[in-house]
Amino acid sequence: MTIPASNTESTGKHLLVVQASSNRGVAADSDGSLIEFPFRRRSGRPLPGDRIALDSAGALHAIAPRTNVFGRGDPRGRLKPIAANLDQVIIVIAPEPAPSRDLLHRYLAAAAIQGIQPLIVVNKTDLALPDTAPFDELEGFQELGYEVIRTCCTHGTALDCLPGRVAGKTSLMAGQSGVGKSSLLNALIPDLDLQTGALSRVTGKGTHTTTTAILHRLLDGGWLVDTPGVWEYGLWAMAFETLQQGFPEFAEYARRCRFRNCRHQDEPGCAVQAATESGDLPAFRHQAWLRLLAEQQRYRPGKR
Ligand SMILES: Nc1nc2c(ncn2[C@@H]2O[C@H](COP(=O)(O)OP(=O)(O)OP(=O)(O)O)[C@@H](O)[C@H]2O)c(=O)[nH]1
Ligand SMILES: [Mg+2]
Ligand SMILES: [Zn+2]
16 A cells, blocks of 8 residues: 655554544554544545554544545535445345435446446345336346345345355445345344444444444455435536446447437437447436436536
8 A cells, every 4th residue: 555655754554444524533453453533634534445544643644545436416416425445336225215216327327437346236125026117127237237136134044145245345335224234234244233332432422323434344354334324316416428437338339429429318320329229228228328417407507
């Protein structure tokens, strides 16, 4: 790891941030012990998942360059970062609470734009899955190469292959409030209560402070980031070229569109529309593209 040079002397100890508030954080040592540390104005604000060094006074000294950041849009279209340096975003959906039309498309776009591998987890498979979107699109997603696995927390054995998918990686659990993220975490990490107990002793706060993202250590290596549930997940204001990175399967067609800045709406010579009409691209993805593109208008009044 390269930590940028600074005038302040570093202790040389490299730590992993497991939780961060506006002015303090908690980091884990390589042996698992937790250390609370204050930020300094010049050292920046770390995110859970950041690799950091503390100075000799025990305050934040430097943050290592990030490989990626996962975040969400706030109501004004600004990107609010949630966690850094992730290998995987686990997008949990369930029949209850039913996801909105585009929740999964937005999460998948955010992961692709930020260069993080997505994994779709359909939880609560003991309940009947509705034949509406996104459940009727899951096969289509799989054909496009997205990984979909099914889990059930009410039957302890029904975690399927999830343990193998998280081992050794840093994965973030994303999804609506109530889909079962914490239940999955509890099933994957038998000593989760001990971990959250240790964390609350360090911070002096109760165990139910899941208003921020928290990293939990997997027993066999790797980390799981629990995030506070959201009711709706929104993207942030971005250029349409960036949004297109969120639809990676469009790329090979988009470069053949007549216009370089083609938005694949109704332009002549659009290869993405042609591929959709011929069935090479599934219609549900092109329709989602058009809706997410339209959503972006709210951040750009008057612009097309
Ligand atoms: N039927 C059924 N219920 C489940 C399953 N998994 C979790 N639940 C229930 O769903 C409810 C919500 O589960 P949580 O794990 O708290 O959901 P969460 O995603 O962590 O919610 P937030 O913390 O609010 O974001 C609880 O009552 C769980 O018992 C499942 O596989 N099947
Ligand atoms: Mg939870
Ligand atoms: Zn086009």
